[in-house]
Amino acid sequence: MDQEVKLAELKAKLKNVIKRSVYVYRVDCGGCNGCEIEIFAAISPVYDPERFGIKVVASPRHADVLLFTGPMTRAMRLPAIRAYKAAPDPKIVVAYGACGCSGGIFHDCYCVWGGADSLFPVDVYIPGCPPTPAATLYGLAMALDLLQQKIKGEQLVETEVTRVTPKYEGVCPDLAKDIEREARRLSGYLHGRRIAAQYLEFVREKDPLAVDRKIKELVKQEKDPRLAEIFLSLHKIYMERVGHNAG
Amino acid sequence: MLKLLKKTLQVGQATVEYPFKPVEVAPGFRGKPVYNFSRCIACGACATACPPNAITMDCDLERGIKSWNINYGRCIFCGRCEEVCPTGAIALSAEFELAAARKEDLYCRAEVQLCKCISCGEYFGPSRELEYVLAILKQARLLESGHEGWEQLLKVCPKCRRRKIAGSGAKALGARARF
Numbered sequence: 001m002d003q004e005v006k007l008a009e010l011k012a013k014l015k016n017v018i019k020r021s022v023y024v025y026r027v028d029c030g031g032c033n034g035c036e037i038e039i040f041a042a043i044s045p046v047y048d049p050e051r052f053g054i055k056v057v058a059s060p061r062h063a064d065v066l067l068f069t070g071p072m073t074r075a076m077r078l079p080a081i082r083a084y085k086a087a088p089d090p091k092i093v094v095a096y097g098a099c100g101c102s103g104g105i106f107h108d109c110y111c112v113w114g115g116a117d118s119l120f121p122v123d124v125y126i127p128g129c130p131p132t133p134a135a136t137l138y139g140l141a142m143a144l145d146l147l148q149q150k151i152k153g154e155q156l157v158e159t160e161v162t163r164v165t166p167k168y169e170g171v172c173p174d175l176a177k178d179i180e181r182e183a184r185r186l187s188g189y190l191h192g193r194r195i196a197a198q199y200l201e202f203v204r205e206k207d208p209l210a211v212d213r214k215i216k217e218l219v220k221q222e223k224d225p226r227l228a229e230i231f232l233s234l235h236k237i238y239m240e241r242v243g244h245n246a247g
Numbered sequence: 248m249l250k251l252l253k254k255t256l257q258v259g260q261a262t263v264e265y266p267f268k269p270v271e272v273a274p275g276f277r278g279k280p281v282y283n284f285s286r287c288i289a290c291g292a293c294a295t296a297c298p299p300n301a302i303t304m305d306c307d308l309e310r311g312i313k314s315w316n317i318n319y320g321r322c323i324f325c326g327r328c329e330e331v332c333p334t335g336a337i338a339l340s341a342e343f344e345l346a347a348a349r350k351e352d353l354y355c356r357a358e359v360q361l362c363k364c365i366s367c368g369e370y371f372g373p374s375r376e377l378e379y380v381l382a383i384l385k386q387a388r389l390l391e392s393g394h395e396g397w398e399q400l401l402k403v404c405p406k407c408r409r410r411k412i413a414g415s416g417a418k419a420l421g422a423r424a425r426f
Contacts, residue, residue, distance in 0.1 A: 048262045098299065101320030101353070115320070117350070125353060129323035134263075134270045139346035141266055149352065150344045151319070156284045156357035159372040164288050164334055166382050173383050184309035189330040190275065241423045 010090035011123075014064065017144055021053030022144060025063035026096070027083045029084040029116070030050040031070020035097040039067070042133035054140055065143060068116035071099040071106045077119060084120055092143050095122045096136075101128040105129075168200045175241055176200055179234050186230045195227070199234045207244040272341045277324040280281070282355060288334035289313050289359045289373040293328035293337055302328055302415040311361040311370040319345055320353040332419065364404035366411070373406035 025038060041048055043056055057063060060083045072080065084093075090195055095116040098104035102115045126139035168176045175237055184192030202211050202218075214240040215235045222228040263270055272278070294304040294315070301321040306313050328337045347353050361370035361378055380401060384390045390397060403411065 026266070046263060047263055047265060051262070095320075098301075098321055098323050102318060104321055105323050107299060107321060122350075124346055124348055125320055125350065127322065127353060127411075128319045128343065128345065132272075134265050134272075135343045135345065137265055138344045140415065142346045142348070147266060149347055151347050151352050153349075153351045154357075155352070155357040156355075158284075158357075158359045158375075161360060162285060163423075164286055164375055164379050166379070166386055167333075169386075171386070173387050190326070193335075232268055235426055 007090065007171075008228065011060045011092065014090040014092070021055075022064045022092075023055050023057045024067055024139075024140070025057055025060045025083070025087065026067040026069060027060075027078040027080055029068055029100075030073035030078050031099050032110075035069035035100070036131060038130040039069070039136060042136040045132075047133045047137055049137055049140065052141070052146075052178075054137075061088065063087045063091065065092045065094055065140070066120075067094050067096045068100045068122075069096045071103045071109070072113040072116060072118050074111045074113065078157070080116075080119065082118065085142050092123045093120050093140065094143055095125045096139075097131060098127055099127045108199050115137065128150045168197075168204075170204050170206075171200050175203070175238065178237050178241070179203075182234055182237055186233065187226075195230055196234070199231065199238075203238060208239070213236065272343065276341050276343075277326050277339045279319065279340050279345055280317065280322060280326075280337050281326070281340045281342070282315075282357065283336045284357050286334045287315065287336055287357065288336070288376045288379045289315060289358070290333065290376055292331040292333065296327040296331045298325060298327065299323050306361070306370075308361070311363070312358045313361055313373050315357045315359070317355045318353060319355070320350065342401055350355050354398075362402060364407055365399070366403045366407040367404060369404060377401050 008191060026036070028036060039056070043054075049055075049169075057089060060066065066084060066087055066197075068080065070076075077081070093116065095101045099106060100116050103112050103113075106112045107114065113119070124139055124143040126135060128135050131139065166173065176196075180193065180196040183196035183199070186192065187195060199215075202214050205211060212235070215231060219228045219231050219235075222231065278396070289304070291304045294300075294302045297303075299321050299389050300419065301319070302315070302317045304313060304315050324339065326339050332338075345353075354370060359375055360375050362372055362374040363369065364371050381390070400408070
């Protein structure tokens with residue numbers, strides 16, 4: 001306990017002394033190398049962390065910050081401990097990536113012990129799979145107390161029963177389902193959802209002829225032929241449903 | 248030397264000024280999944296779809312609460328939760344500054360109330376989900392006749408419903424045909 005208090009004091013001192021120049025050593029405990037690629041992208045001239053004095057070094061004996069990437073696997077735990085022991089003592093431990101934070105997608109594999117915090121006291125968690133270079137810079141700056149933490153734990157409780165309204169108010173759910181399904185089939189979930197929402201906005205008017213007119217106008221003005229095609233096929237479904245010929 | 252200076256002036260600055268200026272992310276960037284509590288019906292589709300089990304749901308039948316949890320430290324930002332959510336309660340944002348000093352800050356937890364079965368008195372499903380089903384039925388114009396019947400049917404737990412249907416012969420057959 002006494003030693004821990006002492007270490008915390010030393011760490012505070014370290015943050016004071018190193019200010020903006022800090023050497024980072026990364027320890028790969030068994031990751032997929034996505035994180036490594038992203039770290040190398042982060043130390044490229046585009047993000048250039050060396051302007052803050054952040055430098056990746058090749059030996060843990062030079063390091064102020066240890067960056068643990070990948071889930072803590074059984075096979076890599078001893079090398080990880082060796083790297084940790086080799087770093088001089090007031091050191092900052094950063095868990096990098098989803099795997100480093102909690103084991104990530106490998107959390108329930110038989111040889112995975114969890115994140116870096118299953119073995120070491122972690123100072124900063126940088127989630128992401130992998131974290132982008134900007135997220136890496138932010139995390140390192142946070143580890144050095146240059147930037148403030150933005151994310152906060154949340155606890156939401158329902159006190160009285162609230163009502164959730166269906167997504168497309170005033171549209172028959174069957175029709176909405178068919179339209180959304182076709183839109184997703186044609187253009188993927190992300191754009192499909194947006195396109196379906198845009199189409200169903202027209203349907204809300206309930207007058208098939210007005211919908212027909214508006215859609216045809218939209219298709220005529222649309223510059224992207226793919227989008228026009230999708231709108232037409234959605235329109236076909238709607239017209240079949242209301243009993244008109246799509247023409 | 249002068250040649251080099253000229254060249255650098257021509258090429259300009261390549262380094263982004265990230266911590267001092269916000270960095271622009273690409274369209275379609277998959278960042279922090281943002282949860283909209285007021286749209287969630289606690290159906291659990293996201294928890295089923297989540298590949299690394301970052302989103303989990305569990306029921307506390309004694310307190311009558313179903314809870315939704317996300318661990319941002321485990322999330323791989325695949326966007327499947329957004330894809331499967333029927334109400335659009337969860338969507339990936341452009342937020343990437345997720346680093347945290349404490350593990351608790353990486354969690355988000357939400358609790359919704361469960362509905363009691365009107366026949367056996369046990370908690371069985373989220374009240375929000377039942378309300379949502381009713382609203383969907385109303386939009387499909389299935390509720391105009393026998394509004395009460397539907398409501399009575401929805402507020403019975405699956406176990407009791409099965410027992411009821413099995414127990415009352417011909418009448419039950421009619422009820423099953425309605426499904």
